[in-house]
Amino acid sequence: MPQTAPPLLPPSREEIERLAGEAFLTIPQVLRRHVANVVFCVEDFPDTEVEQEMELESPFDLLGLYRGISLPRRGVNMTRRSNDMIYLYRRPLIDYWAETGEPLGDIIRHVVIHEIGHHFGFSDEDMERIEGETG
Amino acid sequence: MPEPPLLPPTAAEIERLAGEAFLTIPQALRRHVANVVFRIEEFPDAAIQRKFNAKSPFSLLGLYRGIPLSRDSVNIVRSIHDMIFLYRRPLLAYWCMTGLPLFDIVRHVVIHEVGHHFGFSDEDMERIEAEA
Numbered sequence: 001m002p003q004t005a006p007p008l009l010p011p012s013r014e015e016i017e018r019l020a021g022e023a024f025l026t027i028p029q030v031l032r033r034h035v036a037n038v039v040f041c042v043e044d045f046p047d048t049e050v051e052q053e054m055e056l057e058s059p060f061d062l063l064g065l066y067r068g069i070s071l072p073r074r075g076v077n078m079t080r081r082s083n084d085m086i087y088l089y090r091r092p093l094i095d096y097w098a099e100t101g102e103p104l105g106d107i108i109r110h111v112v113i114h115e116i117g118h119h120f121g122f123s124d125e126d127m128e129r130i131e132g133e134t135g
Numbered sequence: 136m137p138e139p140p141l142l143p144p145t146a147a148e149i150e151r152l153a154g155e156a157f158l159t160i161p162q163a164l165r166r167h168v169a170n171v172v173f174r175i176e177e178f179p180d181a182a183i184q185r186k187f188n189a190k191s192p193f194s195l196l197g198l199y200r201g202i203p204l205s206r207d208s209v210n211i212v213r214s215i216h217d218m219i220f221l222y223r224r225p226l227l228a229y230w231c232m233t234g235l236p237l238f239d240i241v242r243h244v245v246i247h248e249v250g251h252h253f254g255f256s257d258e259d260m261e262r263i264e265a266e267a
Contacts, residue, residue, distance in 0.1 A: 008236040008237050008238055009234065009236055009237075010227075010230045010231040010234060010237075011141065011231075012234070015141075019141075058191070090231070091228065091231055091232070094143075094227065094228075094231045095224065095227070095228055095231075097141075097143045098143040098144075098223065098224055098227045098228075099224070101142065101143060101145070103140030103141055103142055104140075104141035104142075104143075105140060105141060106140070
């Protein structure tokens with residue numbers, strides 16, 4: 001066959017977790033070591049609480065979410081009982097993939113890096129500005 | 136060897152699957168569908184969404200547009216082709232929701248829309264599928 005046929009089965013949560021893991025490893029070690037205790041969690045959609053909190057018009061509007069205490073807001077004596085989490089939402093990611101036609105790995109990498117940006121204390125506006133400057 | 140990048144099924148790919156699905160229909164039936172044209176669109180348009188009271192643009196996977204054979208008469212000049220619309224984004228969302236192979240989903244929708252061409256209503260087909 002001259003060309004690989006597109007998959008007949010949809011990308012599973014495991015597949016997205018695998019791509020997120022690969023994307024994570026493309027982040028330079030000097031940054032990555034500050035993210036050691038972040039856990040990835042792949043869900044189909046944001047839950048209704050997140051939908052309300054983020055004022056989503058549709059459950060397809062959010063691709064990922066960082067939940068935790070970002071490094072700049074953290075005190076030295078803060079006991080970290082729970083891991084910081086990066087949520088990735090499979091159904092919105094796949095619809096965005098269908099909409100843009102970009103490779104799924106590239107989309108997931110962009111979202112992973114964006115959420116890790118939140119871990120480092122950058123806001124959405126900060127990151128938009130930085131991306132605008134480099135673009 | 137690195138894996139190829141994971142790209143989403145395109146409109147052309149869905150058209151190819153629809154063509155393959157169509158060929159699985161027995162010839163005895165298929166010859167009555169000779170002049171039906173498949174058209175792949177991203178979403179149903181706003182007018183169609185309103186007509187079907189669609190709660191979301193993802194609610195409709197396909198649509199038959201034309202004069203069913205049962206309502207056709209010998210003296211109707213069929214100047215335009217009957218059309219079967221397939222909606223890519225809803226199909227892919229359904230694919231993702233169910234985890235079924237995309238071909239199976241496209242085939243089900245194609246056969247359903249061809250059923251409309253033969254004059255079956257949604258209710259007829261629901262009943263038949265439940266009985267089968």
